[in-house]
Amino acid sequence: MHEHIAEALSVPRLVRLSENVVLIRFETMKIYSALAAVRALLDAGIVHRGQTLLDSSSGIYAVSLALACHRYGMRCHIVASTTVDATVRAQLEVLGATVEQVPPSEDLRQDQDRRVARVQELLAERPDVHWMRQYHDRIHYLGYAEVAGLVTEELAGAGLGGRPLAVVGGVGSGASTGGLAGFLRRHDDSVRLVGVQPFGSVTFGSEAHSDPEAIIAGIGSAIEFGNVRHELYDRLHWIDFTHAMAGSVRLLREHAVFAGLSTGAAHLVGGWEAERDPARVHLVIAADTGHRYVERVFARHTEALDARGLAPVEIADPAGLVMPWSAMSWDRRTWQHGALTSSGAAR
Structure with missing residues (x-):
């Protein structure tokens, strides 16, 4: 039995979508x-109970931090993106968080800069x-060590433990995909990491x-994120909104999974990668539910492209990016000052 709802909500469910595609579906992934x-900050004495924890968020992390603060007796203050809707804001406020929301923005950079x-x-x-x-x-x-252990255990229980593995997910802040792949690679360095980015x-x-x-x-981000470790990624895909929407609608229609837009993009990418690497199990990250995308995505399901007919343009360098969907082998290289370094070891 869980002592707090935060622990209960953090536990994901693994769902097999096809012979070599498994979805790891979270209520809110960043709770981990x-x-x-x-917990680490409290144990180290860096913060104390009752202190206010502050951060900026576009939604998922805001709810996660508010739940963690509720769990450990902390105060929470969120500087919220324009994308945080009334449902999320009400939830944050009832949980005891104070919320400041920046004015509507025309683009990602303006929202994040504010x-x-x-x-x-x-x-x-x-x-x-x-x-x-x-x-x-x-x-x-740190929290993704527990997720890695759960993934390893569940895949083994399903008879998939001996097969090579790829993790597919939206890059975002870098911690979720980087953390999960990093902890999995402590036992198997051949685990591939496929990152998904918006244009x-x-x-x-x-x-x-x-x-x-x-x-x-x-x-994605319009500013540099220090938590993104570029050298962890084996493949990169850039997806536009219409393609991510197609992936989200297809996931709900074919598998009854109601998940967010980043999940739709990862689902589209994971399916494409899995067809070209059938021996490898592709673990697709579903970071949150689809509730905050009802109006912008699911209410427009009749407009969605047929995901089965979509494919990326393969490129050799980000300079060759082509909308609406591009892909390239990143090969665990670093990214410094807008340029790729030499390739890492082939995998």
Whole structure:
């Protein structure tokens, strides 16, 4: 029996979608990250019970941090993206969090710049608060050790433990995909990591491409994130909103899984990769439910493209990116000052 709802909500369910595609479906994935981070900070004496924890979020992390604060007797202050809807905001406020939401923005960069600026103002005004730095502090990797153990156990129980594995998911802050793959690689370095990005994200060099609706995807960034370790990724896919929407609608229609837009993008990518590497099990990350995408995605399901007919353009370098879907072999290389370094070991 769980002592708090946060622990119960954090537990994912693994669902087999095809012979070599498994979905790991979370209620809210970043609860693992938030719980482990707050617990580590308390144990180290860096924060104390009753102190205010501060961070910026587009939704998933905000709820996760609010739940972790509720669990450990902390206060919570969120600088929220324009994409945080009334349902999420009400939930945060009832949980005891104070919420500031930036004004509506035309693009991802403006939204994130405003949030970063407000966080800096609050830190100057309130020296008693602790900034969680979900985008930059490696403490947010810690929680995914438990997820890696669960994945290993469940795949083995399903008779899939002896097969090579690939993790497929939205990059976002970098902690979830990087943390999960990193802990899995402690036992098997051949685990592949396939990252998914929206166009317009600076993280893997697509900032010159504009996809206005990508602001709701929550898988990219207009600013550099210190928690993204580029050298962990074997493959990268860049997906526009219409393709991510196609993946989300197909996942619900064919498998009855109601999940967010980043999951739709990962589902589309995971299926494409799995067809080309049938011996490998592809673990697709479903980071949250689809509730905040009802109006923008699921209510428009009749407009969705047929995901079965979609395919990426294969490129050799981010400079060759082509919308609406591009893919390349990243080969665990680093990304410095907008340029790739030499390739890592072949896998």
